[in-house]
Amino acid sequence: MDNRTENQNRIEDKGEVTGIRPGSEVAKTEKAKPAKTLSEEERDAALINRPKAKDVTPLASKKLAPKDIPVFEDTPERREKLELRKKRHFKRKLRDWGIFTGYLTPSFVGVLVFFFLPLLMLLKTSFQKSPTNSDFVGFRNYERVLTNDAFISASKNTLTFALISVPLAVVLALLVALLLNSGLPGKSLFRSFLLNPMMVPVASVVLIWQVFFSYNGVVNGITAQLFDNAEKIDWLKSSYAQIVIMLLFLWKNLGYNMVLFLAALNSIPHEILESASIDGAGPVKRFFAIKLHYLSPTIFFVGIMSLINSFKIFREVYLLTGDYPFDNLYMLQHFMNNSFTHLDYSKLSAGAIVMCIVMIIIVGGLFFAESKFDKDVEE
Amino acid sequence: MDEIKRTQRRRAATLARRNIYVETKQPETFITSLNPEAREAFFASEKKRIALNLRKRRITKGIITGIGVAVAIFISALALVPIFFTFLNSFMSSEEIVSNYQVVFQSMSGHATQGATYMSRTPVLKLIPEEVTISQYTTLLFMNPEYLFKYWNSIILTLPIVAGQMIVACLASYSFARYRRKRREVLFFSYIILMLMPFQVTLVPNYMISDALGILDTIWAIILPGIFSTFAIFLLTKYMRQIPSGYIEAATLDGASEWQIFTNIALPLCKNAIFALTILLFIDYWNMVEQPLVLLTDVDKQPLSVFLSQINEPELGIAFAASSVYMIPPLLIFFWGEDYLVEGISRSGIK
Numbered sequence: 001m002d003n004r005t006e007n008q009n010r011i012e013d014k015g016e017v018t019g020i021r022p023g024s025e026v027a028k029t030e031k032a033k034p035a036k037t038l039s040e041e042e043r044d045a046a047l048i049n050r051p052k053a054k055d056v057t058p059l060a061s062k063k064l065a066p067k068d069i070p071v072f073e074d075t076p077e078r079r080e081k082l083e084l085r086k087k088r089h090f091k092r093k094l095r096d097w098g099i100f101t102g103y104l105t106p107s108f109v110g111v112l113v114f115f116f117l118p119l120l121m122l123l124k125t126s127f128q129k130s131p132t133n134s135d136f137v138g139f140r141n142y143e144r145v146l147t148n149d150a151f152i153s154a155s156k157n158t159l160t161f162a163l164i165s166v167p168l169a170v171v172l173a174l175l176v177a178l179l180l181n182s183g184l185p186g187k188s189l190f191r192s193f194l195l196n197p198m199m200v201p202v203a204s205v206v207l208i209w210q211v212f213f214s215y216n217g218v219v220n221g222i223t224a225q226l227f228d229n230a231e232k233i234d235w236l237k238s239s240y241a242q243i244v245i246m247l248l249f250l251w252k253n254l255g256y257n258m259v260l261f262l263a264a265l266n267s268i269p270h271e272i273l274e275s276a277s278i279d280g281a282g283p284v285k286r287f288f289a290i291k292l293h294y295l296s297p298t299i300f301f302v303g304i305m306s307l308i309n310s311f312k313i314f315r316e317v318y319l320l321t322g323d324y325p326f327d328n329l330y331m332l333q334h335f336m337n338n339s340f341t342h343l344d345y346s347k348l349s350a351g352a353i354v355m356c357i358v359m360i361i362i363v364g365g366l367f368f369a370e371s372k373f374d375k376d377v378e379e
Numbered sequence: 380m381d382e383i384k385r386t387q388r389r390r391a392a393t394l395a396r397r398n399i400y401v402e403t404k405q406p407e408t409f410i411t412s413l414n415p416e417a418r419e420a421f422f423a424s425e426k427k428r429i430a431l432n433l434r435k436r437r438i439t440k441g442i443i444t445g446i447g448v449a450v451a452i453f454i455s456a457l458a459l460v461p462i463f464f465t466f467l468n469s470f471m472s473s474e475e476i477v478s479n480y481q482v483v484f485q486s487m488s489g490h491a492t493q494g495a496t497y498m499s500r501t502p503v504l505k506l507i508p509e510e511v512t513i514s515q516y517t518t519l520l521f522m523n524p525e526y527l528f529k530y531w532n533s534i535i536l537t538l539p540i541v542a543g544q545m546i547v548a549c550l551a552s553y554s555f556a557r558y559r560r561k562r563r564e565v566l567f568f569s570y571i572i573l574m575l576m577p578f579q580v581t582l583v584p585n586y587m588i589s590d591a592l593g594i595l596d597t598i599w600a601i602i603l604p605g606i607f608s609t610f611a612i613f614l615l616t617k618y619m620r621q622i623p624s625g626y627i628e629a630a631t632l633d634g635a636s637e638w639q640i641f642t643n644i645a646l647p648l649c650k651n652a653i654f655a656l657t658i659l660l661f662i663d664y665w666n667m668v669e670q671p672l673v674l675l676t677d678v679d680k681q682p683l684s685v686f687l688s689q690i691n692e693p694e695l696g697i698a699f700a701a702s703s704v705y706m707i708p709p710l711l712i713f714f715w716g717e718d719y720l721v722e723g724i725s726r727s728g729i730k
Contacts (some may be wrong), residue, residue: 038399046399047390096558099637103554107547110607115573118584125583176454184447192717199658199713200462200664203687205703208461211480245661250456256724262723301727311577315668319688333669336579340673345583352580360572367568 001009016363019257030353077149120357126349141350150350154335157242162310165246169306170299173257178287180258182266192260195255205248206319237326245329248316264298265291300370304363420549462706469515469703472510473696476515480695515700526683526701533682535704536598536671537664540605545657553645555612556619557627569617569725570609578669589674600674605664611656614727618652619645621726655723658716 032121038046072078074220126142129135145151177196180187212218213235220232235244268291276286314333317325324330325339339348394400396441405411413421470678493696589600622645630640646653668688671681683705687698713720
């Protein structure tokens with residue numbers, strides 16, 4: 001405590017605080033008063049009778065009448081000025097807009113031609129009898145599609161796959177990320193190992209997957225050796241087929257999700273975790289009370305990315321099993337591909353439009369929830 | 380109790396600011412109440428207890444890390460097995476492969492249940508070839524120019540798409556990130572929907588458009604839609620929105636033009652993301668199967684991925700070598716740019 005006063009005195013000697021040159025006459029006269037020790041009553045009196053903070057702001061004590069407040073008269077000069085300002089504002093807005101569109105144009109033109117235009121054509125053909133015969137048939141195509149058994153089972157399969165594999169991919173990736181983040185030696189090595197499958201082309205791996213999971217495959221061989229009465233299963237043509245594809249999906253996407261989670265875990269402020277552990281929170285409580293809160297935006301992002309990738313799983317299914325896979329692997333994309341090869345365009349376009357609408361609802365809901373959640377986190 | 384202490388402390392602090400000090404009496408604690416010898420003894424016993432506790436904790440921590448490492452090794456082994464398997468099998472001779480895996484592919488071709496009676500043996504998971512040869516590679520690379528052509532097709536399809544999409548995406552995501560308005564957000568949302576859309580949705584109209592443009596059955600039918608795909612825009616916009624607006628304001632105050640801000644500030648700050656995205660796009664389009672299958676009816680123009688997916692018994696002998704050769708470019712890129720990739724992916728997820 002005494003130290004501090006000494007320090008202060010020295011600083012004042014230098015003149016840094018008072019703004020006076022060190023060693024000048026004024027500096028010596030305006031030296032700080034020496035510290036004094038007071039009795040309790042004196043101290044209280046000093047506290048009570050201290051000067052009040054008034055007249056700090058120049059207008060605080062003065063009461064303003066309405067006539068003091070300046071009123072802008074509607075003179076021609078002022079009108080001119082206002083107009084100029086408006087013009088300038090408009091110019092700036094125009095310039096902003098121009099730059100926005102200028103940078104966006106290359107992408108926008110391409111997207112218009114190759115994505116929006118096709119969608120519009122799709123919408124048109126979905127109400128036609130056939131692409132060449134432009135008779136308006138109303139919602140008959142939609143009726144046909146929605147009552148089509150293949151379409152129903154295909155959408156059911158696609159949805160079940162997404163509903164099971166996306167949460168699985170999120171949770172498993174989070175668990176692996178937590179494991180790697182718990183001070184494991186060789187963390188970056190494991191990370192690159194797990195990221196490796198992402199870089200392997202599917203077409204190269206399909207061969208291996210066939211060797212593993214076909215009727216005479218390796219997995220059946222192993223189960224036959226382990227259990228005497230194990231039955232041989234043709235994995236890709238059984239009710240386990242979705243599990244095999246899920247394995248492929250997880251194998252491919254776990255690394256990417258894990259890297260996202262690792263980054264999010266690293267960005268959690270360290271002090272908070274430390275203070276929580278000092279206050280006696282165990283690892284489980286720390287996870288649910290602190291980490292999960294900070295991870296929630298990342299969980300959303302990983303969920304969206306996994307959803308995208310789960311729609312892309314068709315490629316793997318197609319490579320593994322061809323045009324007509326086992327019933328529970330028949331995805332919406334199979335349905336569309338097959339309608340395309342059977343030249344049933346109106347059915348295809350109606351199905352595609354239905355799929356688009358469902359997707360817009362799902363993704364819109366996700367983004368809406370994300371923005372709500374973000375606000376929550378920021379608070 | 381806390382309230383009182385706090386007010387006392389605050390009062391002391393206020394007084395200290397005014398150079399007024401009040402002497403306070405130190406309260407008696409357990410340590411000060413002990414005589415020196417007892418204190419020494421107490422400290423010594425405490426030290427011993429803490430050392431023991433620390434050792435215990437270290438041992439349990441060691442065990443836990445050991446289990447963690449074991450699990451991590453197991454998971455990464457699972458991740459790496461298919462890759463290693465392909466590479467090691469590619470060094471087998473063709474005859475060995477055929478004798479080893481013929482069963483698998485015979486059962487694939489449809490008569491599995493009937494074949495079960497006379498084909499009871501299962502293939503052995505062979506990791507080490509009986510005889511290491513590079514005969515598969517030599518047959519693949521020197522005897523069959525067809526594969527080299529397909530390889531070239533893959534390259535010539537992938538590189539323009541990646542380069543083009545990156546250029547378009549950089550421009551577009553800059554405009555989305557810098558001029559963010561409510562109504563433009565709708566456009567961005569529609570871009571996201573387009574990104575999610577499976578290729579099959581717009582298959583027919585795409586087919587008709589490429590027909591109208593006269594590019595059907597040429598590589599441009601794949602390259603052009605690929606260039607304008609919106610995946611890169613989605614990620615890059617997310618990344619560019621993290622650039623502190625102060626940087627851009629400072630640049631405008633210094634008189635930088637919009638183009639200078641774009642090239643000298645936005646792009647260098649997103650370098651990692653651009654590298655990462657390039658790698659991601661490369662692997663995505665290197666993988667491409669559906670588009671060439673539908674839009675390129677000419678077999679000679681199709682990339683290697685389509686061929687690999689159609690491998691069956693006759694080509695089984697060189698299948699593993701073909702797969703490995705196909706795997707090598709992305710893996711090399713991965714090893715070269717892993718840090719960029721990890722950094723780029725990481726930053727895209729955090730807000």
